[in-house]
Amino acid sequence: MLSRALAVTRTGSRVVTSTGRGVLLLGVVAYAGSLVWGLVELRLVAVMCLGVLIAAVPWLLVPMRVEADLRLRPPRTTAGEAVEASLTATNHGALPLWQPLVRIPVGTRETWVRMPSLDRGSRQRVEVVVDDLARGVLQVGPATAVRSDPLGLLHRPVRWGAARELFVRPAMVVVPTLGAGQVRDLEGTPSDRVSMSDLAFHALREYVPGDDLRHVHWRSSARAGELLVRQYHDTRRNHATVVVDADPAAYPSVEAFELAASVAASLLMCAAREEYDVSLACGDVQLTALPAPAVLDGTCRIDPAPGAAPLSEQVATAMVLAPETSVLLLVTGRGTDPEAVTRATVTLPADTRVVVVRAAPGETAGVLRHHGHDAVTVGLLGELPGLMAAAS
Numbered sequence: 001m002l003s004r005a006l007a008v009t010r011t012g013s014r015v016v017t018s019t020g021r022g023v024l025l026l027g028v029v030a031y032a033g034s035l036v037w038g039l040v041e042l043r044l045v046a047v048m049c050l051g052v053l054i055a056a057v058p059w060l061l062v063p064m065r066v067e068a069d070l071r072l073r074p075p076r077t078t079a080g081e082a083v084e085a086s087l088t089a090t091n092h093g094a095l096p097l098w099q100p101l102v103r104i105p106v107g108t109r110e111t112w113v114r115m116p117s118l119d120r121g122s123r124q125r126v127e128v129v130v131d132d133l134a135r136g137v138l139q140v141g142p143a144t145a146v147r148s149d150p151l152g153l154l155h156r157p158v159r160w161g162a163a164r165e166l167f168v169r170p171a172m173v174v175v176p177t178l179g180a181g182q183v184r185d186l187e188g189t190p191s192d193r194v195s196m197s198d199l200a201f202h203a204l205r206e207y208v209p210g211d212d213l214r215h216v217h218w219r220s221s222a223r224a225g226e227l228l229v230r231q232y233h234d235t236r237r238n239h240a241t242v243v244v245d246a247d248p249a250a251y252p253s254v255e256a257f258e259l260a261a262s263v264a265a266s267l268l269m270c271a272a273r274e275e276y277d278v279s280l281a282c283g284d285v286q287l288t289a290l291p292a293p294a295v296l297d298g299t300c301r302i303d304p305a306p307g308a309a310p311l312s313e314q315v316a317t318a319m320v321l322a323p324e325t326s327v328l329l330l331v332t333g334r335g336t337d338p339e340a341v342t343r344a345t346v347t348l349p350a351d352t353r354v355v356v357v358r359a360a361p362g363e364t365a366g367v368l369r370h371h372g373h374d375a376v377t378v379g380l381l382g383e384l385p386g387l388m389a390a391a392s
Contacts, residue, residue, distance in 0.1 A: 015060070015154050015155065015156060016153070016154055017148075017152055017153060017154065017155055019151070019152050019153055020053065020056070020152075020153035020154055023049050023052060023053060023153060024049065024053060026045070026049050027045070027046045027048075027049030027050055027053075028046070030042040030043070030045040030046040030049065031043065031046035034046065052151065052153065053153060053154070055149075056149035056151065056153045056154045057154065059147070059148065059149035059150070059154070060147055060148075060149070060154055060155075060156045062093075062095060062147075063093060063094075064093055064097070064145065064147055064158050065091070065092040065093040065094075066089050066090065066091055066092065066093065066097070066118070066145065066158075066160055067089070067090045067092060067161075068087060068088065068089045068090075068143055068160035068161035069087070069088045069161055070085065070086070070087050070104070070140065070141045070142070070143055070161050070162070070163075070164055071085070071086045071087075071088075071164075072084070072085055072086075072140060072164050072166055073086065075164075075166065075167065076166075076167040076168075076169065076297070077133060077166070077167075077168055077169070078168065078169045078170065078171055078172060079133060079134060079135040079168055079169070079170055079171045079258075079262075080132060080133070080171060081131070081133065082129050082130060082131035082132075082133070083129075083130055083131075083133065083166060084127055084128070084129050084130075085104055085106070085111075085127070085128045085129075085130060085140055086125060086126075086127045086128075087102065087104065087113070087115075087125065087126050087127075087128070087143055087160075087161075088123065088124075088125045089102075089115060089118060089123065089124055089125075089160060090118075090121075090122070090123040091118035091119065091120060091121065091122055091123075092121070093120065094120065095120070096117060096118060096119045096120055097117065097118040098117050099114055099115060099116065099117050100114075100115050100118065100145045100146070100147075101113075101114055101115075101145065101146045101148075102114075102115055102126075102143050102144065102145050102146075102160065103143070103144045103145075103146065103157075104128060104140070104141060104143050104144075105139070105140070105141065105144075106130045106133075106138055106140050106166070107133075107134075107136070107138035107139065107140075109130070111128050111130060113126050113128055133166075133168045134168065135168050135169065135170050135258065135261060135299075135300060136168055136300055136301075137165055137166070137167055137168070137300045137301055138165070138166045138168060139163050139164075139165060139166075140163060140164045140165070140166050141161065141162065141163035141164055142159050142160065142161055142162055142163045143159075143160040143161055144157045144158065144159055144160065145157070145158045145160050146158075167297050167300045168300055169265055169296060169297070169299055169300055170258065170261040170262040170264070170265045170299055170300075171262045171381060172262060172265045172266045172269055172381075173262075173266050173381055173382060173384055173385060174266075174269075174270075174385065175266050175267060175269070175270035175384055175385050175388050176270070176385055176388075176389060177270070177274070177388060177389055178240065178267070178270055178271060178274065178276075178327060178329075178355070178388060178391075203230075203231050204217055204220055204228040204229065204230060204231070205228065205229060205231055206226060206227070206228060206229075207221075207226070207227030207228065207229050208229075211229050212229075215229045215230045216228070216229050216230075217229065217230055238274075238275075238276045238277070238326050238327065239276060239277040239278070239279070239322060239324045239325050239326050239327070240267070240268075240271035240276040240277070240278050240279075240325070240326070240327045240328075240329060241278070241279040241280075241281065241288075241318055241319075241321075241322045241325040241327070241328050241329070242264045242267055242268055242271075242278070242279070242280050242281070242329045242331065243281045243282070243314060243315055243318045243328065243329070243330050243331065244260055244261065244264045244280075244281070244282035244302055244331045244332075245260070245282075245308075245311055245314065245330070245331065245332035245333065245336060246282050246283035246302075246303075246304055246305040246308040246309075246314065247304065247305075247308045247310075247311065247335075247336070248304035248305070248306055248308070249335050249336075250304075250332050250333035250334075250335045250336045251304060251333040251334075251335060251359075252333070252334065252335055253361070255361055256333050256334065256359055256360070256361055257303075257304055257333070257359075259359040259361055259378065259381060260331050260332070260333060260359035261299055261302055262381050263331050263357055263359050263378055263381065263384060264280070264282075264299055264302070264329075264331045265296060265299040266381070266384055267329050267331075267357075267388075268280065268292070268295060268296050268299065269292075269296060270388075271292075271327070271329075272292030272295075272296070276327070277324070278292050278295050279295065279318070279321060279322040279325070280295050280298045280299065280302075281314065281317065281318035281321055282298075282302040283302065283303070283304075283305035283308055284305065285298050285301050285302050286317070286318075286321050288321050288322045310340065310344075311330075311332070311336065311340045311341065311343070311344040312340070312343045312344040312347075314344070315328070315330065315344040315345065315348070316347075319348070325352055326351070326352060326353065327352070327353045327354075327355070328345075328348060328352055328353070328354045328355070329355050329357065330344065330345070330354065330355070330356045330357065331357045331359060332356065332357070332358055332359070333358065333359050333360065334358060334359075334360035334363065336358070338370070341356055341375075342370075342371050345371070345372075345373055346371070353373075354372070354373035354374070355373065355374045355376060355388075355391055356370075356373055356374065356375045356376065357376045357377075357378060357384075358375070358376065358377045358378065359378055360377055360378065360379060361379060361380070362379055363377055363379045364377070364379060365377055365378060365379050365380070365383040365387055366387075367387055367390045367391055374391040376388070376391060
């Protein structure tokens, strides 16, 4: 019983506005004063305060039947850019709505807009521009209309429509290439693995029961006097995997991790433009075998993860996620031990190209060759295109 009474009290406190609470307090004080001093005028003031509060109740009870649709243009944007939220409302109720006040939440921010009056059956649209957005997946909406009486004593929020997800990707730059020596080959690049069916011919060998007769080389078999079958190099498409170090210790500041996220997104965009298959790994965000835009959306969700696995385990997990990786792009911060990077990359296949990018705001940019891989230091995002072009 007590909990129910408390719940009713909390609900009532949300319905009564600050103005309404002031009127209620005035009525209580006036009534108390009338009892103490016996003044009829104070009792009249108390009755008037109670009367206006009771008169405000019917305004909240009238049903509001509104069909609302919230749209975002564009549905994806980059950090620091603006997005336009368009709210279309149609009044299906029996009564007109006079300039409803609508709240549109965008992440942790709130935007208030006063809509034009909605007559019965009419439709109105308002547009709100929200700028200076931070990276992440933001929930926009649901829009909430505030139903109130003319004096603003009581109000009741009414939900209009559903919420939308806004993907705010990191700031990006156009990286022309992932480095010199990368071949854009739609048919794949031959590897050292031998296969019985592929595109790159390797050699002939003796027939073994169970081999596919379609691979028998009949002319050579006739000359040798025994069945010979073709062997091939196993080929694979170029596949770029971006691993972002999830250890918070690697990044001394929020800006350092945001730079790392921007570097990762820029490299993913470059790989997709060069028609690579792409994968992304950072903590719990593990994406592969998806269209490039979906993988790029993953950069909206990455964050440092306290208790993250050592860097070597993160790289090993990424290789399990995408074993066909031909280019591994490891993005970390200035707080990562170089020996940890070496341990993470030393066991990778010899035919996998490795580029380690250190996101270190304020440090001097540069490219070094270290333990068989390229080590790139990025102090500013704008330096990334030239550094990747210089990487061997």
